[in-house]
Amino acid sequence: MVAITDDTATPRTEAPAATRWATAIRRNPTIAAGAVLLAILVSLAILAPWLTADPLKQATINRLRPPSERFWFGTDQFGRDIFARTLHGARVSLIVGLTVAAISSVIGLALGIVCGYFRRIDGIVMRVMDGIMAIPSILLAIALITLTRPGLAVVIIAIVIPEVPRVVRVVRSVVLSIRAQPYIDSAIAGGTRGFKLLARHVLPNTLAPLIVQATYICAAGMLIEAALSFLGAGVPPEIPSWGNIIAQGRSFFQIAPWTILIPGAFLALTVLAVNLMGDGLRDRLDPRLARRM
């Protein structure tokens, strides 16, 4: 018998770190653009207390000042610094977006795996999810917030609840397709069952689509928070959030457009950054596209 040797043993050279980064950016320009934009916004949000004045300090003498050297983004009708308020608002938006994405992913992942794997529970859970999805999410959030005292935590919970079914649907459908994969049969034929099968073989394979879904939910969460705050049902008005700033600047739109244009632009940029990352990750993690690391 001929000795069999496998052939594809190509030598692998380790590229220097800088080159690898350059290659990564060239291969995934969307992820890189989103990540850079997001990194800038996150650092601005984190550094807001050191970069800006007190966002709540009123000075009626300075009210409705257009952008200038002293007030980069102008002031609102109480003379509060829009630059300070916008940067502090970024904290609220990012906290809400990331927390909503994290919580709804965890809950949705758990429910989705249960539904996809234990078919008996599936019908019941999915009908509840359909029920939640049938209610417009902003309406549901407003209802939940009016029932309780306003606050950041309540806003987050109110946004998470309508987002969970979206995650459950994605995870469940992925689990259903994974269940039919030969490697699951193969694992069972090797003696794996129960929790181990879910943890080692099913769960890791759901993560790629889940991460993509999480980025979209992060963006949606920030938009819903802004909408709720704009409607006066979101974070309390004493906390500067983009929705609040826009809501308060609305009546002065025609004479002081910067009060709403600037926080609006920041909101749009943040959502764009997160969505760019989401799109990039989707292309990157899609199993149909070649996976080369």
Added chain:
Amino acid sequence: MTNILEVRDLATHFFTLDGVVRAVDGVSFDLARGETLGIVGESGCGKSVTALSILRLIPPETSRIVGGSVRFDGRDLAALSETEMRTIRGHRIAMIFQEPMTSLNPVLTIGTQIAENVVRHTGVPWRAALDRAREMLDLVKIADARRRIDEYPHQLSGGMRQRAMIAIALSCNPQVLIADEPTTALDVTIQAQILDLMLELKEKLDTAIIMITHDLGVIAETTQRVVVMYAGRKVEEAPVEALFAQPTHPYTRGLMRAVPRLDTDAEIAGRRPRLQEIPGIVPALNRPITGCAFAPRCGFATERCRAEAPPLITTSAGHAAACWETARVLEAA
């Protein structure tokens, strides 16, 4: 030689909306220690279901083993609890599947997948299991095992993935390896390499192999004894030389005539004979079959064949065929 596996009158039925499908309908065979047994037949004849029934892996929602017994190493597998069964699967009886491209978990490295099987069944520490994984990759002749062990399935070629599957299957020294069409998805040169490898490892590790295939070439090359299945039943069993020298069941003959040959006299005469197919189609298994299942497609069939199922008739040592007309069939050869 003692038998490691004894299958007696195994019957597995699927309960569908179209009625009961008798996928396996009273199949018996023995597997000696270290032997290679071939199970051959066309698609849907119950080969794979037989294999899955041995490991009790048929889908419980739709199917059930309704009769017969499987004795492994003297123990009745039907009597074991699911937990005990799990210690058999992958450890004492391992199985490899047809699809090397998708039978490995895409998110775990090759080394992890081998080591997990080792840890699960032998309880050795993870480091020792990884050493074992490296040893197995060397054994299945994957070059540069040290590097491959940290690679993911998509980084391997189809042939290498099947080698990795074999490495997982053999990592706990199973007594029986069930190979369900192990080379069907591979191209012929790789097929030959994988089959050679399996036979070599069988000798080395003294594993008995059940080779399930529809490819008579694979059967001829690798097995010692062959079971021919048709419509969920065993129609012929013989040592491999006897089967090819003197196929006794008309179905086996039909199968052999359907294989293209390169060495016929017709070639010399300048004309190659047309390949012969077996006329007719496989009977629907959701209706009870009276008589011989092959009778409607068989040139030798008589009234008796259609009315009464033939028993296995032994024609020579170890060679038996389920056919009433063996005498006439052999004469016609």
